[in-house]
Amino acid sequence: MVTLTIDGREVRAEEGKVLLEVARDNRIDIPALCQHDSVAAYGACRLCMVEISRKGREKLVASCLYPAEEGLVVKTDSPRVIHVRRTVTELLLARCPDSEVLQDLARKLGIERPRFSLEEGNHKCILCALCTRACEQVVGASAISLANRGTARQMATPFHAFSEACIACGTCAEICPTRAIDINDVGDTRIIVMPNVTMEFKLKQCSVCGSYWAPERQLEHIIRQAGLPDNAFDKCPDCRD
C-alpha cells in the first residue's frame, strides 16, 4: 500500500493501481471515455488527464495509465486540468458534433460551441479503440481494428468489406462510449452499422418456438470455443428444459 494525496485528501492505495481507479475508489470523479474495466488501459481519449507533482515538478498525465506511488500529489480539478479537459472535449465534439455523450460532457464543462470547425459526416467515432480492443481482448475475434494513420485514421474492417472474423456478438456496439455503432435485429437478420461499413448476419431460429434468438456465427464460435455438440443451441434459452 502507498499513501498519496488527491485533491488535498490523503488516500491509501495499492501500489501500481492506476490513478483513475484510485480516484474513483475515493469517489472523486474523473471523466474518461476510452477506459473500461474489461480491457487494458490505452490512453486514447485524453479526457482523464490529471496534474501530478513529484519533487516540486508538475506535469499532466493520463490517469488511466499512471500508477499510484508513494507521496504523489494529484490534482484532478486544478485550472490547468480543467483547461486541458475542456480543450480535449472541444476537439472531440468538433470531430463528432452529433454525439449526445460529448454534447452532455461539453454542457457540464460549460462549453457552448467548440472553437474548432465542426466535422461533417454524422459519425460518432472518436477513435478510442474500445471496440477493437474488446473485440480482440474480450471476444477473441479481432474482427475490427484501427486502420490508416494521422487524419485518415479510422475504425475499420479489413478492406472495408464484410469481416470474416466477425461473430456478430455486438460487443463493439455495447462497449462504444459514444454509440457510434448501431445494431439491429430485423426478422432473421442482424444488421451492424459501423462508421465505415455495414454488415448483415443470419440469426439462428429456435427449433421449438421459431423465434430468431442469436447470431449463427456467435453460436458457432461458442460451440467451437467450449467444445459443445453441434446441436447445443438448436433451442433458444426459453425453450430449453
Next chain:
Amino acid sequence: MSEQATRISEKVSAILDKYRHEEGMLVSILQDIQAEYNHLPKDALVEVSRRLGIPLTQVYSVATFFKAFSLTPRGRHSIHVCLGTACHVRGAVRVLDEVERELGIKAGETTADLKYTLERVNCVGACALGPIVIVDDQFSGEMTIDKVKPMLTSYD
C-alpha cells in the same frame, strides 16, 4: 482457388519461409510482397494472416499504416516531384502542375495504363539542384515545364 491466387499463395509461402514464419517480421514480409507485386494484393494479405496465424485486422492495420505500402496497384515507374522549400521557391509547383496535366492524374494517383504513379515529396536533400523530379532512381535537377514532356516520353 484461381490460378492467380495459387501463384500469390506460392510466392507468399516462399517469402514467409525466408523469414521463418516469424510474426515480428511482418513489416519485412509486406515489403517483400510489395517489391514483388508493386503493391499489396488483397489475396496476399489474407494469405499472410492465415499462414502466420495472426488476425487479418492486424495485417491490414500495418499495411495501411505505412506510407510505403499501397493496397492499390502502382505504376511501373514512380515519379516524385519535390515540393520542399528550396524547390518550391524555384517553381516546383508549376512543374508538378505540368506533370499532372501531361499525365491527366493528380499527385497520389496512378495512370490508367499503370505506367506512372505520381507523388509529391517534401525535400530529398538535393536543394541546390531544385526543382527536382525523381523518376524511379533517376534524379533530374533544375527542372522546367519544358523539360517535363521529353522526360515523360523517355520511359516506356
